[in-house]
Each structure stands twice: as structure tokens, then as C-alpha cells.
Amino acid sequence: MVDLPKRKVGIISCSGEELPEGTVSRLATRLVLERLRQEQTVTLCLPLFLAGGKEERAFAKFYPTIAVDGCPKLCAAKATAAYSAEPAARIVVSEIAARYPELKPESRRRLGPGGTELAYKVAEEIAARVDEILARPAGASLVRLGQDTPAEAAPEAACSCQGGGVPSKVVQVAGSPVAILALEPIMAQVLTHKDLTDESLRDKLMQMVKVYNSVPPEQEPEYAEALWREFVAYRTGNGMR
Amino acid sequence: MVERNNKVMVIPCSGIGKAFGTIGREAAHIVVDETRPQATDTVCLSALVMGDEETRIRVQGKACITIDGCPIGCARKNVELAGGTVARALRVVDTYKEHHELKPKAVTELDDAGRQLAQILAQQIADAVDRIQEAE
Numbered sequence: 001m002v003d004l005p006k007r008k009v010g011i012i013s014c015s016g017e018e019l020p021e022g023t024v025s026r027l028a029t030r031l032v033l034e035r036l037r038q039e040q041t042v043t044l045c046l047p048l049f050l051a052g053g054k055e056e057r058a059f060a061k062f063y064p065t066i067a068v069d070g071c072p073k074l075c076a077a078k079a080t081a082a083y084s085a086e087p088a089a090r091i092v093v094s095e096i097a098a099r100y101p102e103l104k105p106e107s108r109r110r111l112g113p114g115g116t117e118l119a120y121k122v123a124e125e126i127a128a129r130v131d132e133i134l135a136r137p138a139g140a141s142l143v144r145l146g147q148d149t150p151a152e153a154a155p156e157a158a159c160s161c162q163g164g165g166v167p168s169k170v171v172q173v174a175g176s177p178v179a180i181l182a183l184e185p186i187m188a189q190v191l192t193h194k195d196l197t198d199e200s201l202r203d204k205l206m207q208m209v210k211v212y213n214s215v216p217p218e219q220e221p222e223y224a225e226a227l228w229r230e231f232v233a234y235r236t237g238n239g240m241r
Numbered sequence: 242m243v244e245r246n247n248k249v250m251v252i253p254c255s256g257i258g259k260a261f262g263t264i265g266r267e268a269a270h271i272v273v274d275e276t277r278p279q280a281t282d283t284v285c286l287s288a289l290v291m292g293d294e295e296t297r298i299r300v301q302g303k304a305c306i307t308i309d310g311c312p313i314g315c316a317r318k319n320v321e322l323a324g325g326t327v328a329r330a331l332r333v334v335d336t337y338k339e340h341h342e343l344k345p346k347a348v349t350e351l352d353d354a355g356r357q358l359a360q361i362l363a364q365q366i367a368d369a370v371d372r373i374q375e376a377e
Binding site: 014017018019022026027030031043047048050051073075076079082107109 | 270
């Protein structure tokens, strides 16, 4: 049984050490992860992301992310965009705090009742963005190109769920060119499953593609054939089998 | 107490996934805000790495103590990448190895074990600050 990766939202908090808003960003992120949207979210460690953590950067390329920044410097949002993909949503604590002037953090170490309540407000906004992002169909990004459209015209930033940055690859499906979102990184990930049979790899490939793309049920066999053809070429190109 | 011009910068990783990240952050704040406020300061690690000019200038020429939650050493690596001088690289995991009886579980809000570890680490940071300043 091949496990289907669940579509989740990655939350990247700046956790700025110098400002109370950094502590608020951190607490709000944890509240979403632990209480508000436990099943729908994961967090990414920003310092690891910045230091070149491959898994973190790959995750943010694959999945929609929300950057949670304490101040207008927007370090988390800029880092995500620079090293991975444009975040699907940006939350800035100082902007939310301006709407609640009565909620003041006591210090960067101890938020106190006001700061904690502010963190809950921020957490609720993050959770609302998570719901919005997950409500968008992954397939909204699928682009079907005309017969005459050259393969090079595949859109670079067609993904509505992530707001851009995830490349598409044009594949011939039953003689018609179709842009498949994130096909290259999906194939790279499938290729890491060296212990699976070709049949399982084929299933896994299709399942992962369906997470990010809309595959018409009536055309699924044609898509499967086309995707497998691409994968075999990709695998051969990487010197395997 | 006289505030020093050449403060030691205490920069934790603030890793968000595990308790050790929270402990490192808590310990750094204890030192900077409570036990050595005249001798230390902190900056946002992400701002430093993202090239924020104001942050970079504040770190320039100053000794940095980095606090990392795990052996990957993101704070140390990032401060080095940003051109900072790492005078001492501390790791929460090393403090924990010396105090196995203190097993922190909570990440968002530290439990008793986590708070105790943070206090012990804060003392280690303060000792390192004192040594750095004595040597200057």
C-alpha cells in the first residue's frame, strides 16, 4: 500500500529573538500546530531553512506555506521566497497588534496576559489562512496548453495554492500537451523509494501528482502512461535502472 | 553597573520544533534581560542572516555566543555565514547530557524540567560572557 502524502500547510515563524512580536509569532505558530489546526499544519524551522536544510526547502517548494513575521522586516517571508517558493500567505504580528492596542506583551521573554491574548488573535488569523489555502483545489493550477503551444511555454508560477514558484513540466497526454505542476520534484521524491517495485512506483507517482494536479478520472489511464514514461526517462537520466 | 560598549551578542537558534529550541531561547533571554543586561545583547538571527544592515552593524566586531538546540548547529552556522565572530558555541543538548534527570517535554510553554535546564544553561552562558570579557 502506497501512502498518499496529505496536503498540509507549512508555517514558518520568524521567532525573532529581539522583539516581543517575535515571541508572539512563535507562540501563535505553536498554538496553530498544537491546538487549532493540528492535522492540517506542520512547522518548518527557520534557522535550519536559512542554514540550507534541504528537507525544509524542499517542503516549502512542495507545499503551500504561511510566513509569520513579527515586524515589517518580513524575514520569514523573504527567506521562504528567496530559498524556496513565495509563501501562500503572510502574517505580520505588528500589523495585527495595531488593531488591538490594548493587548501589549510584557516582554520578549514573558508575554503576559495581553501578549498571550494577542498570540491567540494571531493564531486565529493563521488558522483562517490555513483554511482558505486548503479550500483551494490543488488542480486549480493545472494548465492545459493548446496543441500549438511550445513545451517551453510551461508556466513557472501557475500554482494558485502556493502563489507561485513551483515549476510545471509539459507532458504529452494522449497526444495533447498538459502542464503538470511540480512534476520534477515529485519524480525526484519518488526516485528515492529504491525498495519499491515498478508497479508501486507507478502508483505512487500518480498519487503524488494527483495531490497537486487535477487528473480527469476518465483520462487517468492516459495520464498514468504519460507520467510513467516521463518517470522512466527521468530515472534513466539519473543513471538508475 | 556600567553598561559596556562592546557587548557580547547572545544569539539562540530558537528552533521551533523541539523543546531544546525553546530552552535555548529562554536561556538567552534570561542572560540578556536579567543576569547580564549590561554586558550582553541579542539580535534576531533571521534578520542577521537575511542581510538586515542594522542588525549586521550591531553584530560587527562583537563576540557572539551562539546557542543551538540540536547538533545541527543552525545558530552557529548562520552567524558564521553572516560574518559574525562566534566566540563560543553552546548546545542545549550538551547541557541536557549533563542533566539527564531533567527531561523536557513541552515545547510551547516549558515545563519544570525545561525551565530548570534553561536556568542551568543561562548560567553557562553568563560564565562564558564573563570569560570573554575578562579576556578582552
